Amino acid sequence: MANLITIEQKILKKNADLALENRREIEGRGLYALGLVSAPGSGKTSLLERSLAALQGRIRCAVIEGDVQTDRDAQRIAALDVPVVQIVTNGTCHLEARMVQEALPRLPPRDLDLLFIENVGNLVCPSSYDLGEHARAVLLSVTEGEDKPIKYPSMFRTADVLVLTKIDLLPHLDYDIEAARRFARQVNPALRIFEVSTRDGSGMDAWTAFLAEQVAARQRAAG
Amino acid sequence: MANLITIEQKILKKNADLALENRREIEGRGLYALGLVSAPGSGKTSLLERSLAALQGRIRCAVIEGDVQTDRDAQRIAALDVPVVQIVTNGTCHLEARMVQEALPRLPPRDLDLLFIENVGNLVCPSSYDLGEHARAVLLSVTEGEDKPIKYPSMFRTADVLVLTKIDLLPHLDYDIEAARRFARQVNPALRIFEVSTRDGSGMDAWTAFLAEQVAARQRAAG
Numbered sequence: 001m002a003n004l005i006t007i008e009q010k011i012l013k014k015n016a017d018l019a020l021e022n023r024r025e026i027e028g029r030g031l032y033a034l035g036l037v038s039a040p041g042s043g044k045t046s047l048l049e050r051s052l053a054a055l056q057g058r059i060r061c062a063v064i065e066g067d068v069q070t071d072r073d074a075q076r077i078a079a080l081d082v083p084v085v086q087i088v089t090n091g092t093c094h095l096e097a098r099m100v101q102e103a104l105p106r107l108p109p110r111d112l113d114l115l116f117i118e119n120v121g122n123l124v125c126p127s128s129y130d131l132g133e134h135a136r137a138v139l140l141s142v143t144e145g146e147d148k149p150i151k152y153p154s155m156f157r158t159a160d161v162l163v164l165t166k167i168d169l170l171p172h173l174d175y176d177i178e179a180a181r182r183f184a185r186q187v188n189p190a191l192r193i194f195e196v197s198t199r200d201g202s203g204m205d206a207w208t209a210f211l212a213e214q215v216a217a218r219q220r221a222a223g
Numbered sequence: 224m225a226n227l228i229t230i231e232q233k234i235l236k237k238n239a240d241l242a243l244e245n246r247r248e249i250e251g252r253g254l255y256a257l258g259l260v261s262a263p264g265s266g267k268t269s270l271l272e273r274s275l276a277a278l279q280g281r282i283r284c285a286v287i288e289g290d291v292q293t294d295r296d297a298q299r300i301a302a303l304d305v306p307v308v309q310i311v312t313n314g315t316c317h318l319e320a321r322m323v324q325e326a327l328p329r330l331p332p333r334d335l336d337l338l339f340i341e342n343v344g345n346l347v348c349p350s351s352y353d354l355g356e357h358a359r360a361v362l363l364s365v366t367e368g369e370d371k372p373i374k375y376p377s378m379f380r381t382a383d384v385l386v387l388t389k390i391d392l393l394p395h396l397d398y399d400i401e402a403a404r405r406f407a408r409q410v411n412p413a414l415r416i417f418e419v420s421t422r423d424g425s426g427m428d429a430w431t432a433f434l435a436e437q438v439a440a441r442q443r444a445a446g
Contacts, residue, residue: 007230039263040346040375041367068347070374091377093316093347121375123263124291124316124345143366143389144264151293152263152344154314166366172395174422199397 015129018097022132025104026115032218033115034211035131037155038139039148040121043165045073046198047139047207048116052080054208055114059215064103064117066095073118083108094126095119101132113215127154134218137161142170146179149187156187161194163207168197238352241320245355248327249338254285255441256338257434258354260378261362262371263344266388268296269421270362270430271339275303277431278337282438287326287340289318296341306331317349318342324355336438350377357441360384365393369402372410379410384417386430391420 026033036044052061062083065074074086085103087095100117107115117133119126138159140148143166149156156162162184164177177195184191194210196203249256259267275284285306288297297309308326310318323340330338340356342349361382363371366389372379379385385407387400400418407414417433419426 039344040371041262041364067374069376070370072370072374091347093345120347121262122316122345122347124314124343125348141264141366143364143392147293147295148263151290151295153292169366169392169395172392 012128015097018101019130019132022097022100022104023134025101026132026134027218027222029110029112030219030222031112031115032215033117033131033133034214035117035119035133035136036139037119037123037126037136037159038121038141039123039144042121042139042141042144043198044118044121044139045076047163047165047196048118049076049080050198050201050204051116051208051211052077052082054204055211059113059212060111061114061116062107062112064100064107064115066099066118066120068093068120083112089120093120093122093124094129095131096129097131113219114211123148123152123155127158135160135214137163139163139165140180140184141166142173142175142177142180146176147183149180149184153187156184156191159188159191161210162191164193164195166197166199167195167202168200235351238320241324242353242355245320245323245327246357248324249355249357250441250445252333252335253442253445254335254338255438256340256354256356257437258340258342258356258359259362260342260346260349260359260382261344261364262346262367265344265362265364265367266421267341267344267362268299270386270388270419271341272299272303273421273424273427274339274431274434275300275305277427278434282336282435283334284337284339285330285335287323287330287338289322289341289343291316291343306335312343316343316345316347317352318354319352320354336442337434346371346375346378350381358383358437360386362386362388363403363407364389365396365398365400365403369399370406372403372406376410379407379414382411382414384433385414387416387418389420389422390418390425391423 071086077084085106136159294309300307308329359382
């Protein structure tokens with residue numbers, strides 16, 4: 001295994017270098033970039049759709065979509081008239097900085113404020129790969145069980161924001177949302193936590209206000 | 224990347240050899256072994272708990288539990304008085320045959336019929352690793368969206384059985400279960416499909432009858 005570990009370290013080092021270049025490129029364009037990660041089916045694309053609709057006319061958004069196969073998610077985003085670039089990883093279980101580096105030049109060259117990077121649905125592997133985003137939001141749907149943060153700690157430790165999704169289903173579940181928050185804070189006390197339903201819109205105002213703040217803060221920092 | 228691909232092929236070849244040894248060991252003990260795979264939070268452990276309770280007194284079960292961190296799932300199984308061995312992968316995103324090989328000697332040496340091997344929650348990486356099980360069941364909860372089989376095709380192609388879980392939530396979702404079945408069959412026409420709720424028990428009789436049949440067929444094959 002020693003050889004494999006050395007190669008993995010080299011890959012992660014190379015990835016970190018490329019992520020740094022991505023971040024420079026992203027900042028050079030005056031963009032704030034947010035990564036979205038979660039298990040398959042936690043609602044990343046649905047949250048994106050609702051966020052893009054809510055921000056329309058206020059904040060100019062673009063999306064990089066990562067999928068193992070198919071461009072179904074990119075099609076959902078393109079239907080909203082938002083610039084989107086699809087990365088199909090062909091079996092690879094996570095996005096890497098080099099894939100994002102290839103995607104960036106395919107975005108419109110200017111007049112954008114906010115770039116979402118939606119990763120492959122996977123609560124393990126994407127946590128190791130910096131893509132050059134400014135912050136990472138991990139989604140956890142309330143149908144998935146409370147204990148995921150301690151069972152998949154690396155993903156929650158490397159995230160800045162936790163979005164608890166599908167909260168409209170809470171009345172139909174035996175789910176202890178306080179326990180989920182407690183487990184998440186146990187792994188990462190600094191996590192900022194939102195609770196949303198893209199179905200009935202609960203919590204979407206607070207979430208989109210947060211996005212707008214982050215964009216404004218980045219633009220102030222860029223002068 | 225050429226080096227990495229060679230190493231991956233070597234790892235998979237070595238894994239296949241160990242899986243063959245595992246299968247011999249499992250069959251030498253007169254066991255039928257079923258792998259359980261899914262995204263995090265699709266309900267593998269809940270399905271296990273309900274299945275073990277339903278089979279109690281008829282079929283003698285044991286469990287190998289795979290998790291990235293924590294032994295919470297193993298504790299849930301042990302509470303049912305079923306022999307369980309925990310594998311903590313320490314960050315690895317899938318079980319491998321060598322891990323199962325280390326776990327097998329820690330099971331009770333005889334008087335078992337059915338071995339469940341619960342993999343790490345991940346719809347991508349576990350699909351490449353044969354563990355020596357006789358069949359693989361992939362779970363997909365109806366809260367995860369219909370299109371997962373075509374977005375994560377390898378997992379559905381390498382599975383023998385699809386269990387659609389959490390069907391008690393269907394009245395509260397915009398979910399097209401026929402579309403889910405259609406996408407699954409598109410990827411793997413041979414998939415045997417079950418629909419269950421561990422909350423209200425729907426579909427559990429058909430599922431446990433299937434397990435009992437598989438065990439009986441294996442015991443007939445073993446003479």
